[in-house]
Amino acid sequence: xxxxxxxxxxxxxxxxxxxxxxxxxxxxxxxTQLFAFALDEGIIDGAIVAVSKEFxxxxxxxxMAFNPTLDDLEPWRSIPAVVSTKAELFEARGTKYNISPNVxxxxxxxxxxxxxxxxxVGTPCQMQAVRKLQLYPIGxxxxxxxxxxxxxxxxxxxxxxxxxxxxxxxxxxxxxxxVKKMEIGKGKFWVIGKRGQVVQLPLKxxxxxxxxxxxxxxxxxxxxxxxxxxxVGSPDGWSTVFVRSKIxxxxxxxxxAAGCFETQPIEKVKPGLELVTKLTNEKxxxxxxxxxxxxxxxxxxxxxxxxx
Amino acid sequence: MxxxxxxxxxxxxxxxxxLVSLADNYGGLLTILxxxxxxxxxxxxxxxxxxxxxxxxxxxxxxxxxDKLSVEEIKQTREKAAVVVAVGGCACYGNITRFARGGQxxxxxxxxYLPVGDIIKVDVYIPGCAPTPQxxxxxxxxxxxxxxGTKEQxxxxxxxxxxxxxxxxxxxxxCFCDLMTEVINQxxxxxxxxxxxxxxVRAITHEYGKPQGVRDLCIKCGAxxxxxxxxxxxIDVVSAYEAINxxxxxALQ
Ligand SMILES: Cc1cc2nc3c(=O)[nH]c(=O)nc-3n(C[C@H](O)[C@H](O)[C@H](O)COP(=O)(O)OP(=O)(O)OC[C@H]3O[C@@H](n4cnc5c(N)ncnc54)[C@H](O)[C@@H]3O)c2cc1C
Ligand code: SF4
Ligand code: SF4
Ligand code: SF4
Numbered sequence: 001x002x003x004x005x006x007x008x009x010x011x012x013x014x015x016x017x018x019x020x021x022x023x024x025x026x027x028x029x030x031x032t033q034l035f036a037f038a039l040d041e042g043i044i045d046g047a048i049v050a051v052s053k054e055f056x057x058x059x060x061x062x063x064m065a066f067n068p069t070l071d072d073l074e075p076w077r078s079i080p081a082v083v084s085t086k087a088e089l090f091e092a093r094g095t096k097y098n099i100s101p102n103v104x105x106x107x108x109x110x111x112x113x114x115x116x117x118x119x120x121v122g123t124p125c126q127m128q129a130v131r132k133l134q135l136y137p138i139g140x141x142x143x144x145x146x147x148x149x150x151x152x153x154x155x156x157x158x159x160x161x162x163x164x165x166x167x168x169x170x171x172x173x174x175x176x177x178x179v180k181k182m183e184i185g186k187g188k189f190w191v192i193g194k195r196g197q198v199v200q201l202p203l204k205x206x207x208x209x210x211x212x213x214x215x216x217x218x219x220x221x222x223x224x225x226x227x228x229x230x231x232v233g234s235p236d237g238w239s240t241v242f243v244r245s246k247i248x249x250x251x252x253x254x255x256x257a258a259g260c261f262e263t264q265p266i267e268k269v270k271p272g273l274e275l276v277t278k279l280t281n282e283k284x285x286x287x288x289x290x291x292x293x294x295x296x297x298x299x300x301x302x303x304x305x306x307x308x
Numbered sequence: 309m310x311x312x313x314x315x316x317x318x319x320x321x322x323x324x325x326x327l328v329s330l331a332d333n334y335g336g337l338l339t340i341l342x343x344x345x346x347x348x349x350x351x352x353x354x355x356x357x358x359x360x361x362x363x364x365x366x367x368x369x370x371x372x373x374x375d376k377l378s379v380e381e382i383k384q385t386r387e388k389a390a391v392v393v394a395v396g397g398c399a400c401y402g403n404i405t406r407f408a409r410g411g412q413x414x415x416x417x418x419x420x421y422l423p424v425g426d427i428i429k430v431d432v433y434i435p436g437c438a439p440t441p442q443x444x445x446x447x448x449x450x451x452x453x454x455x456x457g458t459k460e461q462x463x464x465x466x467x468x469x470x471x472x473x474x475x476x477x478x479x480x481x482x483c484f485c486d487l488m489t490e491v492i493n494q495x496x497x498x499x500x501x502x503x504x505x506x507x508x509v510r511a512i513t514h515e516y517g518k519p520q521g522v523r524d525l526c527i528k529c530g531a532x533x534x535x536x537x538x539x540x541x542x543i544d545v546v547s548a549y550e551a552i553n554x555x556x557x558x559a560l561q
Binding site: 006007077078080098099100101102103104105106107108122123125126128129131132133134135136137138139140141142144145158160161162211212213214215216217218223224245246303304306307308 | 329435436438439440441442443446468470471472474490491494495496497498499500501502503504505506507508514516517518519531532534535537538539540541542543545546547549550552553
């Protein structure tokens with residue numbers, strides 16, 4: 001096991017056994033299934049997820065760190081929310097390819113939302129943020145020990161909302177409100193319409209729209225999550241799952257015993273860990289080069305390096 | 309354990325919230341005092357008039373430069389303590405005392421307050437308003453391991469404390485503006501939301517995923533800047549979060 005994939009106890013290809021759940025899940029419904037199970041079992045009493053406008057309009061109090069008038073929210077804009085029922089979790093399914101500052105709710109979840117056991121889903125950088133605030137709780141009094149399940153999602157890059165708007169409406173010539181699903185896979189950015197139309201854009205087109213902060217990111221597969229998951233490595237409709245921490249191990253074992261997931265050995269599926277490893281190394285190599293370049297960015301002036 | 313470290317709590321101009329945070333470790337505090345630290349100085353806590361020699365000085369509050377005694381005591385603290393830790397927003401960055409203009413009874417001419425690091429060299433920062441009981445606890449355990457631990461424990465403690473030592477070297481201001489100048493303007497922000505969550509006065513919201521600060525609300529505590537994973541981040545230390553957490557918990561058993 002190389003270090004690029006982080007520490008893990010198990011790696012499998014998996015999908016939820018709940019057919020209803022899978023209908024609107026991004027991939028194998030791992031995130032939603034894990035939280036739904038953890039809610040049932042009392043492992044968590046709520047979770048921080050990314051929702052969109054429809055949910056926010058119905059449940060404004062669940063998205064309280066969110067400021068602008070909800071009516072002005074655009075379709076596919078992602079909004080962090082604290083949810084506490086299975087129905088709410090189901091509404092949050094699917095990837096929104098724009099920044100959802102989920103960690104902004106981590107303290108509030110334990111305060112006005114009154115949660116003792118918080119679940120949180122997030123990108124690798126958000127998992128780093130969670131672990132930093134557990135180890136160095138500077139503005140996070142009594143929060144660290146309340147984080148009961150941190151689920152990480154693989155992430156090559158994220159986009160500002162306006163970038164997605166540009167990609168969908170300009171490049172893919174589709175209306176945002178007409179989009180059913182967005183997906184990155186097989187070297188393409190896919191925009192799938194509600195009427196079934198499919199537009200694919202080469203990833204090359206998307207690069208200039210990426211969030212610049214992503215270009216110094218050195219984690220692809222959420223090494224610091226309790227459990228991390230993504231589509232890469234597994235067949236369509238399945239997810240690659242890394243079970244990483246002691247908490248992750250215990251939750252995964254219980255969920256498996258309860259029949260939440262069907263699994264296949266990762267060695268048996270195509271393209272498997274080889275592709276995960278390849279993409280991870282590509283990301284790390286590219287972004288290390290960016291960090292290197294920042295050292296000599298100006299004339300005798302470096303840009304900051306956050307890593308110490 | 310015989311080989312305890314000696315610790316003092318030095319109260320400068322602060323609200324005692326930092327001390328309350330230390331005390332909020334409850335049983336953990338008793339374990340710390342029982343096993344790792346002898347409290348040799350502390351207002352109302354230890355019956356000592358003059359600042360004695362000690363291993364670690366925990367300084368709360370900023371220094372009123374119009375008050376001779378405070379200036380004298382903070383200088384003595386530097387002389388007498390091997391390690392000076394600035395505890396809380398006021399000691400590290402001035403925090404709310406930056407907004408003092410004097411006029412309060414019974415010392416109306418006490419109007420100018422400086423973070424400890426503007427008067428003496430500070431070794432370690434524990435930022436936050438109030439600093440969290442958990443960070444104070446972690447630093448206490450790590451400081452003990454650094455001074456009295458085995459070789460491996462020393463190494464772990466050094467790595468853990470390094471960013472907090474670098475924060476002390478970095479300087480005496482950190483506020484929302486530092487997030488702008490050193491994270492956002494440097495192209496490093498990725499919209500995680502830690503800063504908004506850390507802010508004690510809710511000065512930060514996210515618009516389209518990016519932090520916006522109401523700078524008039526900001527009290528200059530430095531929590532957002534230091535909580536941000538893109539201000540400083542040690543991949544090695546944070547990756548060992550499970551083991552470190554277990555070591556701290558075991559130390560307090
Ligand atoms: C920006 C981004 C980039 C990604 N890049 C890759 C990649 O390169 N390779 C890969 O294999 N996988 C990537 N993923 C992960 C993948 O798209 C799926 O999210 C993941 O496989 C989980 O699918 P699921 O069916 O288990 O989750 P579901 O059950 O559908 O649940 C998804 C969960 O993620 C939350 N969520 C949605 N959008 C966001 C967001 N922007 N920020 C935080 N949480 C969110 C939802 O609220 C929901 O709880 C990326 C995800 C994001 C958000
Ligand atoms: S690429 Fe990295 S920094 Fe960007 S969203 Fe993904 S995990 Fe965060
Ligand atoms: S914005 Fe908030 S957290 Fe940041 S320094 Fe100001 S008061 Fe502190
Ligand atoms: S904590 Fe740092 S990286 Fe995260 S949103 Fe705030 S400024 Fe950006």
